[in-house]
Amino acid sequence: MVKLRLLVAVFVGTLFYTLISVAGGRDGLWATSQMQEQKQTLSAHTAKIEKTNGELSLEKIALEKDLDVIASYAKKLGYVSEGEKLVKLSGLAAREVHIFDPGTVERHHEVSYIPEWICKFISFLVVVLVYLVLFLLDVQNGNVRLPSRRKRIKSVGGIQVYDIQQI
Numbered sequence: 001m002v003k004l005r006l007l008v009a010v011f012v013g014t015l016f017y018t019l020i021s022v023a024g025g026r027d028g029l030w031a032t033s034q035m036q037e038q039k040q041t042l043s044a045h046t047a048k049i050e051k052t053n054g055e056l057s058l059e060k061i062a063l064e065k066d067l068d069v070i071a072s073y074a075k076k077l078g079y080v081s082e083g084e085k086l087v088k089l090s091g092l093a094a095r096e097v098h099i100f101d102p103g104t105v106e107r108h109h110e111v112s113y114i115p116e117w118i119c120k121f122i123s124f125l126v127v128v129l130v131y132l133v134l135f136l137l138d139v140q141n142g143n144v145r146l147p148s149r150r151k152r153i154k155s156v157g158g159i160q161v162y163d164i165q166q167i
Helices: 002-024 029-065 067-076 116-141
Strands: 154-156 159-161
Touching: 002 029, 002 116, 029 067
Parallel strands: none
Antiparallel strands: 154 159
């Protein structure tokens, strides 16, 4: 019965250790969900930066090769070509400035998890508690008898003798 008590207690403790590790350990579900959230945030941020990069690349190519685009930018800056007249209207914005948003800095955050030693400590406490509960149940059912501290009184020939040593 002692071996069965110990085996059941160790089994339950191991089960608790496994559940705690899978749920909140370093590679558990909690840490995985945190990493997934970071991955989604970084992916969205990367997509936004790639979109801005694409827009800037197209604008650069247009400024290098397309004369109409170059002329329109020159007119926005106040340049005129030969034969054109410059008319300025007051009250209207002189230039349209397009500022590209480079985004914000996204940093990797450390993942929170339950340390290994805490998982092991909790499982050890569960083993001890389950063993004690099973032991107390065996004592209550009469399967285990605890030694008593009472002095056993022996009687020899109807006379009580307190100091008998058995050989």
